[in-house]
Amino acid sequence: MTTPTIELKPSSNPLSDAEREAILASPGFGRHFTDHMVTIKWTEGRGWHDAELVPYAPLAIDPANMTLHYAQTIFEGLKAYRQPDGTVATFRPRANAERFQASARRMAMPELPADLFIEACDALIKQDRAWVPDSGEASLYLRPFMFASEVGLGVRPANEFLFMVIASPAGAYFPGGVKPVSVWLSEEYVRAVKGGTGAAKTGGNYAASLVAQAQAASHGCDQVVWLDAVEHRWIEEMGGMNLYFVYGDRIVTPELTGSLLPGITRDSLLTIARDLGYTAEEGRITTEDWKRDNENGTLTEVFACGTAAVITPVGSVKSERANWTQGDGQPGEVTMKLRKALLDLQTGHTADTHGWMHPL
Ligand code: PLP
Ligand code: COI
Secondary structure, three states, X not given: OOOOOOEEOOOOOOXXXXXXXXXXXXXXXXXXXXXXXXXXXXXXXXXXXXXXXXXXXXXXXXXXXXXXXXXXXXXXXXXEEEOOOOOEEEEOHHHHHHHHHHHHHHOOOOOOOHHHHHHHHHHHHHHOHHHOOOOOOOEEEEEEEEEEOOEOOOOOOOOEEEEEEEEEEEOOOOOOOOOOEEEEEEOOOOOOOOOOOOOOOEHHHHHHHHHHHHHHHHOOOOEEEEEOOOOOXXXXXXXXXXXXXXXXXXXXXXXXXXXXXXOHHHHHHHHHHHHOOOEEEEEOOEHHHHHHHHHOOOOOEEEEEEOXXXXXXXXXXXXXXXXXXXOOOOOOHHHHHHHHHHHHHHOOOOOOOOOOEEEO
């Protein structure tokens, strides 16, 4: 099967420069969308076809669309950053393309060729490049996604899918900026089980997390920390971020057990931390380890990391049985050093020694 080329059908009605600038002055996260979107269809027997860059617009969905009922859907998240010379680059898009393929395999969906995934993102950014913010750590967040577009109520893999990319200018994910978040250890609800879909970026994982997020909020916490589904004591990850534990100059992130998302920021930080002279490891940490090592002072900092959230310090921890301040509750030195190193790389302020930036 041949790979389709993306046909351009430009918007005849884009937002005015003034309207766009007003949005870029305070974009928030995921609230505003650029003027265009990419759509590529997949049909059983025909493969990928009808690749188009079209004006951003609502979709007409049949009430019996299979995704609405059985949630055969996956997504990605990556960012485009304005570089010091005014050009634009994305961060590790091939890693997102490959994770999208892994999610597709788990959800019995067709795999989009990685080159087409990257081309689709590039085409949208090039068309809407005026939407890439040029201030500080603001960026253009890209949301590639795919869902079953077949109509019918039979429970089986669909034979038609729609892949799309939309883009949204992004300021800070947490409106408070780099402010430590409070976390709730979820002992009642679990996010994922061995053999389940935890390692796939599929909508159902997020739907299933919302009740625990509401529980966290009712206890005054910003975010949920998910524990393993069997013993309810091994730390896995947060709702949309991975976790790192800082022991002086050694940083540790929970190993990939199959039930947590293999974050690209998480993976990048293993390398960036080593570049900065830290020891960086994958390991296993329980809630008891966390509490004890914080009390005895060996666990100096904890932070969360992800595309949307960048790096966010964890300032306090709560569960049904415990409640403690992480360190002194303030952003730690290692956390902030890694955050700066990551953002400097993404925004082109340090050399890209690992070939991670994808210039457009
Ligand atoms: N864990 C979950 C559940 C996520 O949704 C995300 C966000 O994509 C992450 C971790 C972090 O992954 P990444 O660094 O690739 O954005
Ligand atoms: C991301 O960081 O890209 C995420 O997907 C997190 C969240 C917005 C779901």
